[in-house]
Amino acid sequence: MYIVFKLSVSIKISMLKRHIEREFADLFPHEPTFVCAKLEDEYGYSLSNASMVSELLKNSDRLSAIPESFTKDLIGKMHVTHDLNELTFMLKSIT
Numbered sequence: 001m002y003i004v005f006k007l008s009v010s011i012k013i014s015m016l017k018r019h020i021e022r023e024f025a026d027l028f029p030h031e032p033t034f035v036c037a038k039l040e041d042e043y044g045y046s047l048s049n050a051s052m053v054s055e056l057l058k059n060s061d062r063l064s065a066i067p068e069s070f071t072k073d074l075i076g077k078m079h080v081t082h083d084l085n086e087l088t089f090m091l092k093s094i095t
Contacts, residue, residue, distance in 0.1 A: 003027075009054035013039060013047045014086050020065050022093045035068040 003023055007016070017036040024034040039047045042062045057063075 007053075009052070009057070011053055012049065012083065012086070013051050013053060013056070014049035014083065015089060016053055017049070017065070018086065018089050018093060025093070034065075036065045037068045038066045040064045040066060 003020070007019060017039060020036050020039075021034055024031075028034075040063065041047060041056075042064075047056055047063070
């Protein structure tokens with residue numbers, strides 16, 4: 001499945017992951033929650049959560065959103081952030 005996003009390049013990769021999760025929830029409201037573990041570029045390299053989208057991506061770059069495994073212990077692998085903007089976005093997306 002491919003989804004095309006147009007958004008500000010002045011956000012971090014971690015926020016892009018939240019946008020992908022929210023878009024998935026909007027498109028597929030009856031499916032289990034999609035939790036994006038990591039983003040990979042077209043060559044399979046993982047993108048750092050702390051990097052800015054503008055530093056790593058150009059127009060028409062393709063990414064793969066890798067979901068958290070449903071069989072892993074998610075407690076030990078939860079995404080932790082201290083970024084106030086990301087925390088606010090995450091709270092808004094679950095309400």
